[in-house]
Amino acid sequence: MxxxxxxxxxxxxxxxxxxxxxxxxxxxxxxxxxxxxxxxxxxxxxxxxxxxxxxxxxxxxxxxxxxxxxxxxxxxxxxxxxxxxxxxxxxxxxxxxxxxxxxxxxxxxxxxxxxxxxxxxxxxxxxxxxxxxxxxxxxxxxxxxxxxxxxxxxxxxxxxxxxxxxxxxxxxxxxxxxxxxxxxxxxxxxxxxxxxxxxxxxxxxxxxxxxxxxxxxxLGSKRYKLLIKGQGGHSWGSFGLANPHHALGKAIDIFSEAAWEYTSSTMSKTSFNVGRIGGGTSVNSIPFESWMEVDMRAIDPKNLDEIEIIFKKSMEKAITEYNASGVRGKVTFELIKIGNRPxxxxxxxxxxxxxxxxxxxxxxxxxxxxxxxxxxxxxxxxxxxxxxxxxxxxxxxxxxxxxxxxxxxxxxxxxxxxxxxxxxxxxxxx
Known part of the structure; x- marks a missing residue:
C-alpha cells in the first residue's frame, strides 16, 4: 500500500x-x-x-x-x-x-x-x-x-x-x-x-x-448474547401475545441508533456489529425464545467500556418499551457475556x-x-x-x-x- x-x-x-x-x-x-x-x-x-x-x-x-x-x-x-x-x-x-x-x-x-x-x-x-x-x-x-x-x-x-x-x-x-x-x-x-x-x-x-x-x-472487544424469552403460541390463535422476535427487532433498532451516534462522534475508532440472530420454531408460531450475538470493538479501553454501557442501556430500554406497547403478557431478557478481549x-x-x-x-x-x-x-x-x-x-x-x-x-x-x-x-x- x-x-x-x-x-x-x-x-x-x-x-x-x-x-x-x-x-x-x-x-x-x-x-x-x-x-x-x-x-x-x-x-x-x-x-x-x-x-x-x-x-x-x-x-x-x-x-x-x-x-x-x-x-x-x-x-x-x-x-x-x-x-x-x-x-x-x-x-x-x-x-x-x-x-x-x-x-x-x-x-x-x-x-x-x-x-x-x-x-x-x-x-x-x-x-x-x-x-x-x-x-x-x-x-x-x-x-x-x-x-x-x-x-x-x-x-x-x-x-x-x-x-x-x-x-x-x-x-x-x-x-x-x-x-x-x-x-x-x-x-x-x-x-x-x-x-x-x-x-x-x-x-x-x-x-x-x-x-x-x-x-x-x-484491539479490544466485548461480546454479548442477548436472550429474550416469552410464552410462545400460535400466530393466529395467540395473536397479540408478547413476541420475543418483535422485541429483538426493537432492541437491534434502539442499540444501532444509539451506537451509531456514539461511534460517529468519537475520534478513536469504535465499532459494533450484530453478528448472529436466531430462535423460533415455525413461520406460524409466536416464538418462545429469540437471541442475538453482538460484537463491540475499540482501540481505546475507555471507548469499549462506554459502548458496552450503551448496549446494556439500549437492551433495558428496548424491552421496557416493548412490554409497555400494548402486547399481552411480557418478554424477559438475559445478557450473557461471551467475549472479553482487552x-x-x-x-x-x-x-x-x-x-x-x-x-x-x-x-x-x-x-x-x-x-x-x-x-x-x-x-x-x-x-x-x-x-x-x-x-x-x-x-x-x-x-x-x-x-x-x-x-x-x-x-x-x-x-x-x-x-x-x-x-x-x-x-x-x-
Missing part, C-alpha cells in the same frame, strides 16, 4: 487492524540482528529450515486434516504434541485448558520464559471437510493458513535449532495454544498469563499474513519490538507496526513485551471454505525470521 493512501486510511479510521506507523529502528538493534544472523550456528539453522520445507509442508497437511474448532482442539493438540516431541524438547505437557507446551531449556538459569506460539483452533465447526486438495503447487483446505501454517513454523524452528546445535541463554516455550478464534475468547492465553504460574517475560505469536506485518497492539499497546522502543523490526528489515521487508485481535492482546494488556508476526508465503480466503496456501521464497524466510526474533530475545549462548 502506498504511503499517501495509507495516511488517508489512518485519518479516516477505516482499518480495524490498521497499520500504526513505520517506526525508526535504533542502530544498536540493527547491528545486534546483523551480528546474530552471521553466527555459524544461525546460518546452519537457516539452511536446515530451507532443507526441511518438504517435511514442513507434509506437517501442514497432517495438521490441517485434524479439525480443531474452539473447545475441540484436543485431537489436533495430540498430533502437535507428537511433532514437538519428535522435534526435540526437554519436557512437554498439556495444561488444564489444552495448551500444548514444549520446554527447551536455556543455559543461564535465568528466570522468565520466552514464549513462541501459534493457535491450534480454527473457525470451522465440527463436520467441516478439511481434506487438503492440491491444485498445482497450491494447497486448499479450510484452516490451512489460519493458523495451521503457524503451527508448522513452530515445529520447523525447533527442529532447526536442535539440528544446528543452537543453545539459548533463556528457556523457550514452544506452544500450540487453544481458544484464539471466536468464542474461544483467548482462553489459552488467559490461562497462560493469569493462572498457569509460568513466569513469562516475552511472547512471540505467529498469526497473520505477509512478512513485514507486526502487531504490537491489541485493548492495549506497547511502545515501539521496547527491545522485543525493536528486534522484531530490525529482523524484518534484515530480510528485506518493510516493518509496519499495527494492531489486531490476536493472542498478544493478553500479554500486551498486562504490559508484557509481545509481538504477533505473519506466517509468510502466499495465501487467501482465511475463515472461508476456500482457504488456500502456496509456498514461495517468503515461506522459508518467515520461519527464519521467527527464529531470528526468538534467538535475539532469548539470547544465543556463547
Amino acid at each position: 502506498k504511503k499517501p493512501a495509507f495516511v488517508i486510511l489512518m485519518v479516516l479510521g477505516l482499518l480495524s487492524s490498521s497499520m500504526i506507523a513505520q517506526e525508526e529502528i535504533q542502530k544498536k538493534y540493527t547491528k545486534e540482528i546483523e551480528r546474530l544472523a552471521k553466527k555459524k550456528q544461525v546460518k546452519e539453522a537457516f539452511a536446515q529450515i530451507k532443507a526441511q520445507m518438504d517435511q514442513t509442508t507434509a506437517d501442514l497437511i497432517t495438521l490441517t486434516e485434524v479439525l480443531a474448532p474452539p473447545f475441540m482442539e484436543e485431537e489436533r493438540g495430540k498430533v502437535f504434541a507428537k511433532m514437538l516431541e519428535e522435534a526435540g524438547v526437554d519436557s512437554i505437557w498439556t495444561d488444564k485448558v489444552g495448551n500444548v507446551i514444549g520446554l527447551r531449556k536455556g543455559t543461564s538459569g535465568e528466570s522468565g520464559y520466552v514464549g513462541v506460539d501459534a493457535h491450534l483452533d480454527v473457525v470451522f465447526p465440527e463436520g467441516t471437510d478439511v481434506s487438503v486438495k492440491k491444485v498445482g503447487d497450491t494447497l486448499k483446505a479450510p484452516g490451512i493458513g489460519d493458523d495451521t501454517r503457524g503451527l508448522t513454523m513452530v515445529i520447523s524452528m525447533l527442529k532447526a535449532m536442535n539440528k544446528s546445535g543452537i543453545k539459548t541463554e533463556k528457556d523457550i516455550l514452544f506452544v500450540g495454544s487453544v481458544g484464539e478464534e471466536g468464542l474461544g475468547d483467548l482462553r489459552g492465553m488467559k490461562y497462560m498469563f493469569n493462572e498457569s504460574g509460568l513466569n513469562i517475560d516475552s511472547w512471540i505469536a505467529i498469526d497473520g499474513g505477509s512478512l513485514g506485518r507486526i502487531s504490537n497492539a491489541g 485493548s492495549g499497546e506497547l511502545p515501539p522502543s521496547l527491545p522485543l519490538i525493536q528486534r522484531t523490526m530490525a529482523a524484518t528489515k534484515f530480510f528485506g521487508a518493510t516493518p509496519s507496526l499495527g494492531r489486531g485481535s490476536t493472542n498478544i492482546n493478553i500479554p500486551v494488556a498486562k504490559g508484557i513485551p509481545a509481538v504477533c508476526i505473519g506466517r509468510g508465503g502466499k495465501g487467501g480466503g482465511a475463515h472461508s471454505l476456500h482457504e488456500w496456501y502456496l509456498n514461495d521464497e517468503e515461506s522459508d524466510e518467515s520461519i527464519q525470521l521467527a527464529l531470528l526474533i526468538t534467538l535475539s530475545q532469548a539470547g544465543l549462548d556463547k
